[in-house]
Amino acid sequence: MKIAVGIATSGRRAVLSEMLDYLARQIRTPDAIYLCPASDDDIDLDIGLSLDLGVPVHLVHGERGLCAQRNAILDAAAGYDLISFFDDDFLPKTCFLSRAERLFTDNSDIVVATGKVLADGIHGAGLSVSEAVAILEADVGDDANEPHRSVFNAYGCNMTFRMTAILDVGARFDENLPLYGWQEDVDFCRRLPARGTIVRCPALRGVHLGHKSGRISGLRFGYSQVANPLYLVGKGTVGLRWALRLMACNVGANILGSLASQTIIDRRGRLKGNLIAISDLLLRRLRPQRILEIGSAMPKS
Template sequence: MEFAAAWTYQNGTPGPLMAAGAADRALRPGLTVAICTYQRPASLSRLVDSLAAQERTPDALIVVDASANSATEDVLKAHACLPRVAGAVVYIRVIESMRGLPKQRNLCVRYVDTDLTAFLDDDVVLLPGCLAEMERQHRLLGNQVVGVGAVIEGDAAPTRLWMLRLILRMVPSLEPGRYYRSGMSTPWRFQDIEDDVVPVDWLPGGAAAWRTEIVQRLGFRTAFSGYAQGEDLEFSLRARRYGALYAVGGARLLHLHEPSGRPDSFARGYMAIRNRYQIHRIGVPDRTWKDVAWFIYAWTVDTVLLGRHLIRPSGGLQVAMEVSGRVRAAYDLLRGHS
């Protein structure tokens, strides 16, 4: 496989990237952190700082970079924490045909040799004890669990928008971390999980630790290309067939949303409908016409609610583009272009 750049750093020594291990190789006990990044050198550097400060640093760190230049690579190579951030560091910068979150994550897993893999977004910051607590809960729960997620710090109260969605029956409840047959998933933040371990239907893609064998078996769906909105939900719904998913209240991190490397408003709106429909089609067991009707109702109303922002003096153009993206996705789905 051709890479734009690839190297390793282990025991204080840089070296060339070795070939990926066989798919059926034995996995050793341990924890690998996998980070997929795109044009965010400063964010990645900040995340590496927080990784190096963890009481339990990862056994390996794998970074798959889709950037068009070497800025992120240069920052990582020069990072003062590189010698102590992990037992081994693997860096790969992919060519254009390999860009996209699912493709990058699938590539990461090919180089993992530990039984647990934690996927982190490049714009998060781990709070003390985060990695250790995710691993501890995995070991404690054993084979009954396939994945656990860290809790993103934030407001635990439901917003007015979510209260309105509940009133309009777009969702049957605001229980956190659930996926409903309307095709809507409730955020985790509606409950202060504290130190509890709470069962959920989905894990956030940028703050979750999975059993590596499950990720290698299932893979991330590459039909969700590029930014791949909703890929974490889609993967979670497939993975939970093999075991439980839990939110770990004792594992905390900050999500410092980085504006760069994100799709424009039209693309975001298009993915909101197109990807959610694909998830609904695949992820809802025994799906009936009533489920499809509920999906259409929920997302039509949600788009109308989004349109209320058009009356605001600022941001109206971005909202109009997002609504246009949703309408275009619905049109394409009706024409059979899924």
């Protein structure tokens, strides 16, 4: 199989360089790496040469925003059999791509696979690259031989797709989900079940740093926590019960978090964004793109 790795990046220049250096240690190296930065400042333009990756590195240009950047990568990598989308702060274990290739070769029905995240810094202050490497090197893979199982969607930090399935349905990441594109992984994956199975495979292992640079403000993220699930309901991607459960969990966590001392997670900012989105819902102007208009307060309209 020909395997491409796609990485959309924003605001994490130093972390990206370390991630790529680790990616080059794959037992089965990718046939190419496609990088799409939000701006030229997000990447060393000669990164492939400076890191001596031993893999062709292609720089792709797309509009700012995770979905638009990933679409630009899809267009550039259309000729590959598999594409693994990794977040710019995700470190895949050195056997990740070799096991992904085996998984898709042995199971022609699989169209999407996501791996086991051994540690996820998104839930706290984040992890350093050295911490992530230590976790990966200490992993003995006790459950790596467990069978894969069907899941609703892949986790956006590591998603491997069979390219023919994407091309068959003309799947695209929805650019109406701007900036961070929250829940874009769910929306994209749910385009593909008619072509095969979405699985979680314990043999595919990695660590998500959850790096805080490059993320949107708490206010904007809080707005997306309400706007994006309801938008997906309107599209028919997910059911209303799924969206309400997700929203209830997030709004509840923000309420409780707002009562405590503030940590690295801006719960009060997120709660304010939740409330603005609920207000917009009542005023019939709720849409994901409104986060582009949010500053310290919503503009009059």
